[in-house]
Amino acid sequence: MISYDFEYYRPETYEEALSVFSEKHKEGKNPLYYNGGTETVTYARKKLVNTGALIDIKSIPECTAFSEDGDKIVYGSALDLNYIIEKSSFKLMGDVSRKIADHTVRNKLSLGGNICGRLFYREAILPIMLAEGTAIIATNEGIIRVPVLKFFDKKVNLKNGELLLQIEIDKKHASFSHYNERKEKQSEIDYPLFHLAAMKTDQNIRFAFSGICAYPFRSLELEAVLNDKEKSFEDRASYVIENLPSNARNDMFASGDFRKYLLKNSIVNALKKLEGGLK
Missing domain, CATH: 3.30.43 (Uridine Diphospho-n-acetylenolpyruvylglucosamine Reductase; domain 2)
Structure with a gap:
C-alpha cells in the first residue's frame, strides 16, 4: 500500500x-x-x-482514442500495451510491445506511461521513432504537434504540466518490412540488455535502440553508415558499436562489452534480413 x-x-x-x-x-x-x-x-x-x-487521464477521450482511419494511425497515450498489440495493424508496434514485461503487466502498462515514465528503457518508442511519428501534446496555450524525434531526444521534452495526449504515425509504415530483437539475461520478462528495432522503408533501413545506452535513440548519422552498401555488414555493425552516442551500460545484468558483442551480432542479422545478400 x-x-x-x-x-x-x-x-x-x-x-x-x-x-x-x-x-x-x-x-x-x-x-x-x-x-x-x-x-x-x-x-x-x-x-x-x-x-x-x-x-x-483515462477518462479523457483523446487519451483513450485509437483510430486507423484514412492514412493515419492514432494511439491515445492511455491505451494499454495489450490493446495496441491486439488492435493495431502496425505489426512492428505490436511485436515491440509484446516483448515488454508480461501479459498481466501490459494490461495496465500504458503507451504514455512507458514512454514518459521513469524507467529509461522506454521500448515502446522504438517503432514510433522508426515511423517518424508525431506527438500530440496538450499545453496551456493549446494543442501542439511535435515530431517524435524532437519530442524525445535523450529525454522526454515535456514542460511542467504538459500532457501527452496521442501518438500519430503514417499508416504506410505498417506495411514495411521490419526486424525486432530483444536480449535479456535470463527470462523474457527481464529488463533488456538491449532492444533493437529496424524498418526497411522505400529509401533506407532505419534503426532504433534501447537498453544499450542510458536512453533509447535513433541516430541518422549511424543510419547513414548502416546503409552504406560499399561496406560489409560486419564493418557497418562495428562502426555503430564503436560510435554509440554514449557509453554502453554496465550494470548487474551485463557489462558494456557483453552488450556490445550481442548488439553487433543483432545488427548484422538485421542487415542480412532487410538488405539481403552475403556481405
Missing part, C-alpha cells in the same frame, strides 16, 4: 486536467498524471515518488 495521503482527480477533458495540474502545482502538491499506475504505484510504495495529487 501507499503510506501517505494524496488527492485523486479524474478529469474528463484535457483542459480540466491541465487546470487541476496547475492548481495543485501552485499548492506545492507535486501533482502527477496517472495512466495505468504500474510505475507510479511501485515507486510510491517505495517512497521514491511523493505526490499530493494524482490526475487520472
Whole structure:
C-alpha cells in the first residue's frame, strides 16, 4: 500500500486536467498524471515518488482514442500495451510491445506511461521513432504537434504540466518490412540488455535502440553508415558499436562489452534480413 495521503482527480477533458495540474502545482502538491499506475504505484510504495495529487487521464477521450482511419494511425497515450498489440495493424508496434514485461503487466502498462515514465528503457518508442511519428501534446496555450524525434531526444521534452495526449504515425509504415530483437539475461520478462528495432522503408533501413545506452535513440548519422552498401555488414555493425552516442551500460545484468558483442551480432542479422545478400 501507499503510506501517505494524496488527492485523486479524474478529469474528463484535457483542459480540466491541465487546470487541476496547475492548481495543485501552485499548492506545492507535486501533482502527477496517472495512466495505468504500474510505475507510479511501485515507486510510491517505495517512497521514491511523493505526490499530493494524482490526475487520472483515462477518462479523457483523446487519451483513450485509437483510430486507423484514412492514412493515419492514432494511439491515445492511455491505451494499454495489450490493446495496441491486439488492435493495431502496425505489426512492428505490436511485436515491440509484446516483448515488454508480461501479459498481466501490459494490461495496465500504458503507451504514455512507458514512454514518459521513469524507467529509461522506454521500448515502446522504438517503432514510433522508426515511423517518424508525431506527438500530440496538450499545453496551456493549446494543442501542439511535435515530431517524435524532437519530442524525445535523450529525454522526454515535456514542460511542467504538459500532457501527452496521442501518438500519430503514417499508416504506410505498417506495411514495411521490419526486424525486432530483444536480449535479456535470463527470462523474457527481464529488463533488456538491449532492444533493437529496424524498418526497411522505400529509401533506407532505419534503426532504433534501447537498453544499450542510458536512453533509447535513433541516430541518422549511424543510419547513414548502416546503409552504406560499399561496406560489409560486419564493418557497418562495428562502426555503430564503436560510435554509440554514449557509453554502453554496465550494470548487474551485463557489462558494456557483453552488450556490445550481442548488439553487433543483432545488427548484422538485421542487415542480412532487410538488405539481403552475403556481405
